[in-house]
Amino acid sequence: MGDRHLIPTKSNCGQTNTDDDIGDPYSQATDYLLDLLVSLNPHLVADVGCGDAGVTFDVAQVLPYDTTLYAIDHDPTVFDPPFGEHTRAHCTITTLVQEVNELTLPTEVDVLFCRFLLLNLATPLAAVERMRQWVRPSGHLVLMEPITSTGRVEGHPLSVGTDEIANPDIGLRLCELLAAVGVSEPSIAAFTPVGLGGSLAGRYLAAMTGVDPDPASFVSLPTLVLACGQLQ
């Protein structure tokens, strides 16, 4: 199995939903996140480690016009071209170039979320502690991260370049991380795209790894976990 990345990392950030030729096998997970965010009825939202083509614009499309979405990334190049040039957004997007461990928002937010961020960090708890500081009391912290090692083709584990990923199975630790910042009963959901070799899951695997699975092979992509906790 190839060693190129099957999930978004520093080097292939945003590829789950930008390559329209392939489609996004994680769209069910994205839809769940969007529904969750809308249901929380927030006015101030932060997307930390937003990247250049992640869920930021999807979120901006479903939030009402009077919502402000802070899009934060430590890499200034993700905002080139400027997010303002994307016209699909409904709500106001304010971009900030910041390191998560030094996160400093203009104000506390109602909801702060990150997706495919913690897997890249050497000290994910430090990041969660910092993010937690910027969520208002009774606000929500939403973490969406993979369990990379669950990927399989015909029962065989996938090699997905985990050497470059600090925490490939961080999805297993989301409840632990939320508990460490005072969230005792988070809601949890998990998404595992599956299909035969010719399905969306198989085509995504081929596009991301360069390995074309046999049409009859059962493909199971890495599980993506979402954990949402309300702060005290």
Ligand SMILES: C[S@@+](CC[C@H](N)C(=O)[O-])C[C@H]1O[C@@H](n2cnc3c(N)ncnc32)[C@H](O)[C@@H]1O
């Ligand atoms: C794999 S991409 C995910 C992008 C988007 N959240 C998504 O779901 O598609 C990870 C992003 O986190 C950013 N990032 C990584 N470490 C960071 C840190 N310490 N502080 C802020 N952003 C960081 C990277 O620059 C990158 O844009």
